[in-house]
Amino acid sequence: MTAKRDTLRATVLAVWLGLGMVPGVVGAAHAQPADGICVTDDAEREVCLGAPATRIVALSPGVTELLFAAGAGERVVGAVSFSDYPAAAEDLPRVGSYDRLDLEALLALAPDLIVAWAGGNPREQVERLAALGLPVYFSDAGDFAAIATSLERLGALAGSEAHGRAAADRLRGEVAELRSRYADAVPVSVFYQVWDEPLMTVNGDHWISRALSLCGGENPFADESPLVPRIGREAVLARDPEAIITGGMGKADSSWLDAWRDFPELTAVRRDNLFFVDPDLVQRATPRLVEGTRALCAHLETARERR
């Protein structure tokens, strides 16, 4: 069935998006001694450790990046497929993929902290880990503020509190700087293409849309209710965006953008405002999103110059 094949391709994409909106995935919080380190995770659960974690397993590529950014990189002992940043993460032992964990391989690493991805990991498997008495932190960062908070919390759990706080402050500073630079930017209507077939974009709650709006980008699909709506080409033509930006399949492959040239009446095509951004920089909610946001903002500036 075509529907199934399309959705299969979409699952691959979900890895890159690192998105999830499932609060309170595991109800049973661990009643552990309160004299250690306690933080609140993104599922609003209290996660307590007797001592800083020394053996951490990260259950999504984005979470791995967050841990390294929080200064906990040396304490990460396991990761899932596609955990390719920073370079040191590529050599970590694998515990399956984010959507199918190998619990045996995971337990064999003798972890003392699991950082799970609230929206992406199979709930039953994470619940089983929690039932075996392992502390689980649910990560679900969806914007710059949440990324910064995550850096502080993960730093605290891994005993690299100062590093985590410094990284968080740096991130907040960079975001504030971007925000003030573009405070008076003239709005540009911009379509962000997540996927080609089916055609997918982001709604206004997604961090990509928020990053765009930080420098005057207006998402014509902001009001759609799914975080990553599937839409028709006609809907894009009807809204006639001034610019089209995509992460695409990679830098070498411009076929997604070229496909829009079939519609020369589109403003974005007429002004040649078809742009590419490195998907790794924008499609994962990690500190690298600042770099991605700078790239997005630069493209919007180009679009303004071409008016």
Place this chain on the structure above:
Amino acid sequence: MSGARSRGLSPGLSPRWRHPLVWLALAALLSQGVALALGSVSIGPDELVRVLTGGGEALHRTLVLELRLPRALAAFGTGALLAMAGALMQILLRNPLADPYVLGLSGGASVAALVAMLAGLGATLVGGAAFAGALASTLIVFGLAHGGGSWTPTRLLLTGVVMASGWGALISFLLAVSPVERLPGMLYWLMGDLAYAGSPWPVLVTAAAALAAVMPLGRTLNVLARGGLQAAALGVAVRPLEWALYLLASLVTAVAVTTAGSVGFVGLMVPHMLRLRLGNDQRRILPASLLAGGTLLTLADTLARTLIAPQQLPVGVITALIGVPTFLFLLQRSRR
């Protein structure tokens, strides 16, 4: 129906008769041993024995007793239920292409389970929804096939197949409108996957109870398998027996689907494989299906866990990959 080898009406249980069941039971035990011994972490035979006798390292105890044992038992129970349900459906519909899902039961279960997943419900509720969906589908097909008064296996089959298509369309619809991040879990559920199986007890108890329920009916089922008219002529109350079979097979399948999603192939092929070797005596085919189905799914799941570890495969992929060549081999050999 392989008439030449069928000894359906032979009386009593001779030792020769039971022989294959003993072998199948040994294979079942062996498959459990293999499932406990293999995994992404290698545990030697001596350590495995120590773990099973209450010793061994703490990590190994967790791996074997908390992860592998419940999953191996759930796999066995699920495979046993599916193979038995398949054998019953094939008798009921007198159609060799019948499998536990042919009447749309897995479709009903899938639609309900996907809706539960979309609503963000937990594993237990998804399981409960799947069970309710399976029973709802059973009752709808039952009611529709019953409706006009004149009832035949063909009518039941047609009703079921059309319902299954309807469920299929709803499944595609649900997948199309679901948020991207929910899709992996949904697809794995549709493919059949034991990673999410909870306690193995429901499937094991159901398998034992179902076998106990059908074994006394063995000879009657043999008569029914030869055709409804013939059975009626021999004094079998065909209509009530057929409905009882239908409900039993549905219930059994519902429990299996609730545990592991819709695992394909086992229910269709295992009874056929056994008939090729053992003839078409239901007193032998039904317990043999239970043992062989359980063994096949246990081995398939062990491979699914270990073949490309740490990557995990859905078990449905493996059942077909090992089942198809085995079946074709047996079919080839059986040509007389």
